[in-house]
Each structure stands twice: as structure tokens, then as C-alpha cells.
Amino acid sequence: MKPISKVVHEIPASGIRRFFDIVSQMKDVVSLGVGEPDFDTPWRITEACIYALEHGHTHYTSNYGLLELRKAIADYFVRTEGLEYNPENQILVTVGVSEGMDLAMRAILNPGDEVIIPEPSFVAYKPCISFAGGVPVVVCSYMENGFAVLPEQIEAAITSKTKAIWLSYPTNPTGAVAPREILQKIVDLACKHDLYIISDEIYDRLTYDGQHTCVPMLPGAYERTILLNGFSKAYAMTGWRIGYAAGNPDIIEAMMKVHQYTMMCAPITAQVAAVEAIKHGYEDSEAMIEEYGQRRRVIVKGLNDAGLKCLMPGGAFYAFPSIKDTGLSSDEFAERLLFEEKVAVVPGSAFGECGEGHIRCSYATSIDKIEMAVERIGRFVSKLK
Template identity: 55%
Template structure:
């Protein structure tokens, strides 16, 4: 009997054979593996796969940012920084948010540098949740919110959004799920996976409900710079919402710095102090060299960021028009770098469509059902790859859809 699968333990009653899984936390045992990862594994079985599944820029971090990191290494900046992050980087983040989004934070006590935006979300939920609290999550959404909620003892409550509304969160939908146990509203606009955005007019009724029901908001704004046609409106900038909002963002998407793992959280000093306590005991601080690179990106990298945004916009138009020409309905994404077409007309489920698409035609995309309510019947296609790859992928998708019709 292999100890990798089962564990033999002596007890007063004799030898007991137990599964190792019995030692795991119930929350971990019940947690499903990432629905995205399974399709990456399928894609790895073919050499000619075009991947539209990765939420990662295909751009390399600009040279001057990498040079700043190299210079930091040569200067021996290999020590811990302040747990909250260097004051230089926190100051640059504060100035950037003030200039770009009209929200002001004190770098000394209202900004925390984290290991990617993902750690900031984890810290915020763990700092806020008392077991049994309900965490309200508009869906389809980024796949991590619900699992982190469960690990923290909270109850994830999905709020379905719809393509007919451009996947915007509607006030009536939010009201319908609120109970006396509701505590936190998690917002993610621009949206992964839908590309949906919210305007000031969209936010005002949401802010009114947040105030009326005394909710705290975690606003994941990692795609804030990636908007097309209208500027991103931060929920924290809505009158009366700054102290109720933990603004989460980072450098991965807009600055092509996914592997550097630098993010940040901004909010009321008491909440940031609570998050900092958890951060101190888990990761200590973000990488010193990566913080130097992030500072360089914020202070000298805005032109490169704009060039990347223009390229994404070109690809967005190509992908949306191409999907529609194939015969797949697709709402116009106004942010992020994802298209979220409907595949209902093919008669296949999201998983069936995605699995056959990668196995038969070598295009990897993510089935919409992994993103929660409202995701079934859709496919997430990232356009953060080259125009040549996108054009070929559209040709293959078109071939597949035509085959299904015939």
C-alpha cells in the first residue's frame, strides 16, 4: 500500500488506515482546481496550438524597466524593504492614482505594496471576513474571488450580469442578493473575462446601495488603464466611497510585468494596517528589485504603456469583428484584453466547444462556465497576442463553427 495515497497510523485500537486527504482542510478538499489550467494542459499536448487563454500581455517588460532592476542588483539592493513597500514606490503609486484617476491616498499609511494584485485581494478578504459573512461577487468574474472567500470562511454570493447589459452590474441585481449577512462587494471593472466597464452613471446607483447597506467594497482595478473610448472611473473616486473601498491594482497588465509580481492595495488606514499585519506574517515584503522596476515603470514608462494600449485596441477590433463574421455573437468589450463571444448557436456547451476547439483545431480558449454565473454559453478569448496569431486563430475558429453548422 503506497504511503503517497494512504497513511498507516497506529492507535490504541490498532492500526488505522487513513487517506491523506482526511488531514486537509475541508475548504481545500472541496475546492475545485482551476478550470483554466485544464485547458492549458490540453493545449500542451499539441505543438501547433494558438493560445487565446492566457491573461498575459505578449509584450516584454520595456528595456529601461529591466535596466533599473539590473542596476538595483549591481548596487546590492537585495535586502528586505519596509513591509509596506519602499516609500518611494508608495509615493509614486499615490501620485499616479491622483493624476490618473482623481483619488488621493497617503503613501505613509494608506498604500500597501503586495506580491501581485492577487495577494492584495487575498489580504483584503482575510482582513475583512468573519466566518459566515456573505461576499457579493458580480459574475462572470475572475476565478479567484470565490475560492479565497471560502478559504477565509466567507460565503461567496454570485450576482449574474448579462451580455444584453454589456455585463454591467445593475442596481436591481445587487439589491436582490443583499441579506443581513452581506458584508463585502467585490468589483472587477474593467472585467476579466467579459471586457465590461462601468461609467460614472453606472456607478452612482451602486454607490447608493453600498452606503444604504453599509457594505465594504474591494475594487479590483488591475485593468484600469486598458479602456477603449472612455476613461476608467475608479469606484474609490465616487463621492463618499473612498473610505469604504479597498482599491486593488498592480503592474502586470498595463506595464507588461506579470512575472515581477508587484501589486498594491489602497484604502482606509485601519484596513490597510490590518492587511499589513497579515502580509508581515506571510510574505514579509515584495521583492526589493521588483519594486525598483515598478517605480521606474510608473515614473518613466507611461509612453510605452500607451503604445501597448493602442496595439490592444487594434487587436480588439480585429477579434470582435472576426468573431461576428464567423457568426458568433459578441458584445463590444470596452476594457481589458478579452472578448467573450456567445457559442450558444453552435449547440455545444462551453466546455464541449473549448475542448473540441483545442483538440481538433489547435486553438486554446477558456470555457465561460469557469467564471461563474452567466458564463455558460460563452468563451473567453484573450487578444493579448500578435495580430498574425489572432488572424490564424480566427480562421481556425471559423472552420470549426462552419463544420458544426454542416
């Protein structure tokens, strides 16, 4: 047979997949490797979906998504950020933020266009750029800067081919939150060089020390920013696959064009549930966020006590300690930790080359398990010395 697509062929297999395969063969593993909430979806949300199904909500929706949901999203942004999006043509409901990323890239990129992307960051960004014919240009963020990328680094990476800058704060896997001044300088660069900004803010609500900075709120950003967000993290709705993109009408229409021919619409079941979540799920999600905030302190103290230098993450539910002092690569560390102490973490290198020397520890798991895991990690690290 003829070979498969060159672009697809050249995308390396996910570094996480290998670990998943090993872990699923093992028993009694404490997993800090999970990138989703451990809470089940709040019952009121699930129940709203069951009710809608029983009452015949089983059909297609508008390509843009249920108008009721888009209106609720628009209201949410007015209420929380003072940010105005017209629900008729500035909001597109997607199948998770994952689809939103793909649509954004396909809507704005021509072959050879460059997208600047800070790493370590979520595993899907680079492939999405490549699938759309673009060229990812990586800039590294470092522990010394709290894992926030610096505007100078972005500026140095800008060429005549640059089309967009991709931001994602709070960040998976580092938990980094970028200071407002830094984000503003990046927005200024985007204005100066006429670049799009993709801002994946799926962890916006999971910000623990102070206010989240919503990128399109920054002066100069609104027109050129595609805001990607969704329901997975704040409302524990990962499996529902429901997200949205918001931005200026031309971009959203372009994204809708791809979406209507490839996805048609997001599942109505999840859209109905999302309406309930955004209208009435606030307290449920606040309770979960408070719990993550407490676990965050437990895991960070535990990791530091275990001898792994770890910053206090400002958001998301990941700690990203350094393992450089152990002399192991992050792959070796994660694999030996799994076999010797039955704790699953994800090697930092899975999130880009500059994640090497770190491991990602998710604290979307119960405090009891976190305490057990850091104790085992401590034992493992002391054996290495």
C-alpha cells in the first residue's frame, strides 16, 4: 500500500501513551498521571442531561451550537470579565477545546505559516499546527521565571512568516500563571507584528492566588485573540467533550465553516448539560476548586520534602517539580518510580523538550492518595542518593 500522509507520519507518538500502556498492566498504582478532575460531574448537570434526553432532545443543533448555551456563555463573560461577545456570531460551541484548537489552526494558517508556541505545554498544540500545514516555533519557559514565557523570547522568535502566538495560562503541565504585565507585552508584540493570539484558558477558573488574566480583556487583544475555553476542568466534564471558541466574527465564521463540514455540531447532550453547568454550576465548581487549592499545598510541600524542588503552581492542577538533582532523565525517573514504588507520573519531556528534567504530578486525586504518593516518591528519591 502507498504510505500514509507524510505530515501524520512525522508526528511522533505521544510520550504519554507508553506510560499508559505500562500502568494499565499494573496493580495498586497510585496515579498522579491523570489530566482530568477526579470528581464526577456534579449531579445537577448530569440530571439536566438525562431529563433533556427523556424529553426528546436528541437532534442536531445549529452549527454554532445551541443559542441558549451561546447566550449563557456570553452572559458569563459579561458578568465575570466585562467582556462582550455577540452570541449570534462570536461564539462557536466545539467538541472540547481540542476541536477548538484544530479549527483555529485550520481557519488561520496557510502552508508554511509559523506559530510561536511556549513549551512545556499541552501535547496537542504542536500536532494541531502541523496538521493544518503550519510550522510550530517553540520557545522554552523555565522554572526560574515561574514557567511563564518572556516577551523577549517571543520577540526573538518572530519572523516574516509568523502568523500567531499560542498562549495557555494557567498551563498544563506546569501550573504556571503568567503575570498580567508579561501578557500585555506579548499582546503589544502581536499588535506590532499583526499576529493572531490563540489563548487556551481551559484552566481559568482553577487559579488560586488572585485573579485570572483573561487575554482578550487586555488592551489591543480583543480583535486578534481566539479565546478557547470549555467545561471539562471547572465543572469536571471531561468526558462530555464540550468547549467553545470566542473571537471576532470573521475568525469565528471561518472556524464554523470547518466545523460545519467536519463535525456538524457538538453533541446536544453535552450542550444541554453545559447550559446547566454555566447557569447553575458555580457553587459546585467553587467547592472543587477550593479542594484543589488545598491539595496543591499538600503536594508541593510533599514533593519539596521528598527532595524535589517544586514551585507553588498558581493554577490548573499540576505540580511540575525538577528532578535534575537525581541525575536521571525524566523518562527514566518516571519509569523507575512506577516500577519501584508504583507511583505514576508523566515525564516532563512529554510536553516538549524543555520539559526534560521535570515530572508532571497531577493533584486531581484525593488528599489520601497524594500523601501516599509523595511518601513513596520520598522513599524513591532517598534511595537514589
